[in-house]
Each structure stands twice: as structure tokens, then as C-alpha cells.
Amino acid sequence: MIFYLNGQLTDQTQVVNPLPRAVIISLFTWRRANPDDNAPVPMGWWGDTYPTVTGDRIGSRLWLLGREKITNDTLNRARDYATEALQWLIDDGVAARNEINSVRSGQDSALLGVVIYQRDGPVWNLQFDDYWSILTYG
Template identity: 55%
Template sequence: MDILLAFGTPGADLAVASGDLLTDDGLLTAVVVSLFTDRQAEATDELPAGETDRKGWWADATLPKLTGAPDKIGSRLWLLRREKQLPEVVARAREYATEALQWLLTEHRVDGLTVTATVPERGMLQLQVALEVDGATQLSAFDYSYLTGAYRLSV
């Protein structure tokens, strides 16, 4: 069970009813946290102009090591904030999103994972995430603003 995220404009917030946090037995919350939490930049990553913070979550260093290396929560999509919308940048966005969701395969939460990245309008990246679970595909799409880092569930 995950805490349920309620989607609004922009982004999401914790869902509460009668003073209690609501839960979600699906994968949507896991996908949102994985994609839209700022993962720590790799040593070889070029930071956006004017930034020195490599970001990341403080607990990454304390999480169990599933693959022999420390876990890293989130994605590196934040690194694209000041990038031009070139095909190679869209390809990197897809790579970063796939990397962020890889743990779902590693931990056998899903049987398959496909990420598609497109640019439906200027300044907007659309990520379509298809997760295969028990032979069925769950599909989610997110609109992500390169400029602000804001996202919303696409309809």
C-alpha cells in the first residue's frame, strides 16, 4: 500500500479523508514519486547553468543496497530544466524516466515497463508510462514542464 496522491493543478498532494491519509494499492503513486522527485545527479552529469546543488534525497545513503550500489530515489528529469527541446534531449528524458522506474522491474512489482517521451507543445514534455502487471497494461501519461518542473496527470 502507498499513500494516495490526489492530482490537481499543478502536481499532486496527499489525499486525506476524515483526517486520515488515504491509501492506494495501485502503482500510480510509486510512478509519480519515482519520476518527480529530484534524484541526485551523477558525477558526470552537467548541472543546469547557475546551479551547484546535485540534489537527491538524504535517505538514499541509508536505503538497502539491492544491486550492490546505493539506491537513488527519483529521476534526473530536473537536469533538463534549461535544455532546448531537441530530439536528443527528449531521448534523455525517456532514458531518465526509464532509469527512475527501473526499480519496479528489479523488485518484481511489474512484469514490463515502457516509457515514451514526446513534445506535444513548446516547453512541455509528455511522458507515457506503460506498466505490465499480470498480463494487463496500466497506462499513465504525464505532462511535465521543462521550465518550472511542474507536472500533471495528462487526460
Template identity: 55%
Template sequence: MTITVDGIESTSLAPGDSLARAVIISLFTWRRANADDIAEGQKMGWFGDVAEPLVANDKIGSRLWLLSREKLVQSTFNRAREYAREALQWLIDDQIAVRVDVSAERYGMDGMALVCTITREDGSNISLRFNDVWEKVRAI
């Protein structure tokens, strides 16, 4: 996966990039589907979400995997943005960030990119761009 962290494109992260790693885990680990999600009988998700969490509604990952059979249309971009925001909400809840902004946009002719900007309490930002999200979601 190619990501861009604060304008620097890379396929790997430096050891000190713990926030970037947390964002990657949050976005690309499968979150268990909600009861009202159309998941073709598959709820998937991280096995730990089956057990009762220590913190109410505490779940790991995102539901981006649900988009694997969708067409690349505006409603898919909207859902991708919604799923990414949901997956990153814990950063605000746990006071790691004061704000999380996510955009989903077309990447090339048949791809999707996600841009996540996390604002820390001190006002500094980290911006992560994932250029090949659609390829990763569709490869499931």
C-alpha cells in the same frame, strides 16, 4: 499536474492508486546527480541518498530535474525517456512489474509529455500519461 491513468484524466488520484503514486514519486522526486552529470555544481537529490543504502545502488527519484535548462530538442526527449526508465527500474527489480515502457513526446508547441506503461506479472497494464512534464521540470 494533470495525469491520465488508463485514459482517465485527473489532477488527483483515488486512494487505491498506489502504483500510480509510486510512479509519480519515482519520476518527480529529485534523484541525486551522478558524478558525470553536468549539474552546475549542484548534486541536489533526496537527502536519504547521501547515506549508504541498505540495498546497493538503491536510490529514490529521477534525474529529470537535470533537464530544466535544456532546449526542447530530440536529445532532450531521449534523456527524459532514459531518466524516467532509470527511475522506474526498481519496479522490475522488486518484481512489481515485468516490463516498463516509457516514451517522451512533444506536447503542444513547447511542452513535453511522458507516457509510462507498466506491465504487471499477470499481464495487466497501467498506462500513465503526464502531459505537463516540461512545465514541472522547468519550474524548478
């Protein structure tokens, strides 16, 4: 996956800093669906069955949008799923706050922007120009 990290085009395999790597894992690993998601198969990581911290789960529910059309509703759900997936950064004291933006960028494409404001000062800006194709085509 190619994305922008602080304005520079970056390949996920080249990211060595643990924070942007954790963001990628948090967004693009399949979190188990909630019971009210009505997913035919709940997916998710088996390790979430036995978390070391109660309620702790890895990944996001972005995968649930893979068969959806791009609408304002699905873009809002994508933003909400990404926010949910990255909430642990705030809960664990890594970030002071996160800003998530999901916008349509073409007929069949959408952009996901993530800004992480670390507690100790640095700001990380990650932009996934066509994350929708990752969801729909893997």
C-alpha cells in the same frame, strides 16, 4: 499535477493505488545527480546516502532537464531518465516490463507516456501531457 491514469484525467492527490503513486514519486522526486552530470548542485534525497539495498536510489534525474530546450536529444534523455527511475519496478518483481515514451507535444511542451505491465496481469497507463512545464516551472 493533473495527468491521465488509464485514460481518465486524474489529480495526483486523488490517486490511492500504491503503484501509480510510486510511479509519480519515482519520476518527480529529484534523484541525486551522477558525477558526470556536471550539475552545479547534485540535489537528491539525503536518505540515498544510506540505502538499505546497495545502489538503491529514489527519484529521477528529470530535474536536470529543467533549463534545457526541447530537442530530440533532451527528449531521449528524458525517456532514459524515466526508464532509469522506474527500473526498480522490474528489479523488485512488481512489473514484467515498462514502456516509456517522451515526445514533443507543442512549441514548449512535451508529453511523457508510461505503461507498466504488472507481473500479475494489470496494465497501468500514465500520461503526463505537459511534464516539461513541471520540470521548468516546478
